[in-house]
Amino acid sequence: MTSINQDRLVEHFIELIKIDSESQNEQQIAETLAEQLGQLGFEVTRLPVAAELSNGFNLYAKLAGSLEGTILMSCHMDTVTPGNGIEPVINNGIISSAGDTILGGDDKSGIAAIMEAVRAIKASGQAHKTLELAFTVFEEGGLHGSKNFDMSVVSANEAIVLDSGGPIGTIITVAPGQQNLKVTINGKPAHAGLAPEQGINALTVAADAISNMNLSRIDAETTANIGVVKGGQATNIVMPELYLEAEARSLNDAKLAAQVSHMVSTLEAAAAKHGASVNIDTERSYNAYNIADDDAFVAQIQAAFEQIAVVPELQSTGGGSDANIFNEKGLKTVNLSTGMAKVHTTEEYIAIADMVKITEFVQAYLTR
Numbered sequence: 001m002t003s004i005n006q007d008r009l010v011e012h013f014i015e016l017i018k019i020d021s022e023s024q025n026e027q028q029i030a031e032t033l034a035e036q037l038g039q040l041g042f043e044v045t046r047l048p049v050a051a052e053l054s055n056g057f058n059l060y061a062k063l064a065g066s067l068e069g070t071i072l073m074s075c076h077m078d079t080v081t082p083g084n085g086i087e088p089v090i091n092n093g094i095i096s097s098a099g100d101t102i103l104g105g106d107d108k109s110g111i112a113a114i115m116e117a118v119r120a121i122k123a124s125g126q127a128h129k130t131l132e133l134a135f136t137v138f139e140e141g142g143l144h145g146s147k148n149f150d151m152s153v154v155s156a157n158e159a160i161v162l163d164s165g166g167p168i169g170t171i172i173t174v175a176p177g178q179q180n181l182k183v184t185i186n187g188k189p190a191h192a193g194l195a196p197e198q199g200i201n202a203l204t205v206a207a208d209a210i211s212n213m214n215l216s217r218i219d220a221e222t223t224a225n226i227g228v229v230k231g232g233q234a235t236n237i238v239m240p241e242l243y244l245e246a247e248a249r250s251l252n253d254a255k256l257a258a259q260v261s262h263m264v265s266t267l268e269a270a271a272a273k274h275g276a277s278v279n280i281d282t283e284r285s286y287n288a289y290n291i292a293d294d295d296a297f298v299a300q301i302q303a304a305f306e307q308i309a310v311v312p313e314l315q316s317t318g319g320g321s322d323a324n325i326f327n328e329k330g331l332k333t334v335n336l337s338t339g340m341a342k343v344h345t346t347e348e349y350i351a352i353a354d355m356v357k358i359t360e361f362v363q364a365y366l367t368r
């Protein structure tokens with residue numbers, strides 16, 4: 001059945017990664033894809049997002065099919081930094097960057113796979129399911145594109161995000177929710193030599209709180225971390241203010257709420273003990289999702305992998321993706337590996353064989 005053209009797939013992938021599209025600068029990639037999808041026969045809709053999120057737009061596209069069923073497939077169009085001026089290098093079937101940028105296989109490998117699968121389906125005249133696409137802006141660092149995706153245009157009830165690493169066949173059915181905490185501790189300044197006892201050191205408050213706080217690995221499903229600390233001006237001033245950023249994650253939303261509440265109450269108790277004040281801004285970034293191993297949608301995905309002789313593997317992850325948001329918005333969504341590796345580093349790479357395999361999966365899934 002395969003009429004996947006490997007050279008065309010690689011060529012398109014390279015064309016896409018050469019378009020600079022660090023987060024919030026997705027206009028050019030979005031315009032390029034809108035045009036290409038239109039040429040492929042998709043009905044394309046540009047979905048505006050707030051100007052402070054992106055100079056581009058979320059992209060929705062639909063290709064009606066004659067087979068029963070509608071699936072939404074989704075990738076993000078943005079990359080992390082350093083993602084401008086990417087120079088791909090191909091060596092022994094592996095594509096990497098020249099070394100001073102990321103590659104951008106995260107997530108353009110998914111976009112290239114979907115589009116080559118559609119070209120192959122069209123070339124072979126196969127019947128296919130109705131395919132909807134959601135290509136999002138500003139996924140990195142906040143899942144903003146999916147959060148702001150206009151779902152009124154979507155008719156599918158199930159979605160496949162192609163935005164994970166690992167062996168081809170990896171199906172992420174479980175992912176954590178995440179909550180951020182932005183903490184400002186206000187103590188009291190004083191001269192450190194003349195009258196230290198008149199001050200309240202904000203760092204002392206933080207140290208007291210942290211020594212009583214459960215952090216790192218909380219349990220099999222839950223983690224917590226303090227990742228940013230800013231404070232202090234000079235050694236001769238009792239530190240009046242300290243700023244912290246922390247996060248908690250859990251596969252279980254109730255455990256996540258409990259961990260956040262523990263972190264907040266520990267900070268408040270330490271502030272009260274030392275006569276300081278604490279201001280905590282905390283917001284749920286996204287919720288967990290957990291799709292049952294025996295779910296019928298998962299079974300269809302497994303069957304499509306088996307059809308192309310790939311052993312599917314259900315996995316949980318510690319990271320969030322647009323799949324969290326689409327699940328929250330009511331679409332049953334899994335995240336699949338495209339074979340992308342060492343993402344978010346200048347050593348990022350992807351094997352051409354894996355790109356072909358995930359393209360075969362998309363073709364198989366759509367034509368079953």
Ligand SMILES: [Zn+2]
Pocket residue numbers: 076106107139163
């Ligand atoms: Zn990604």
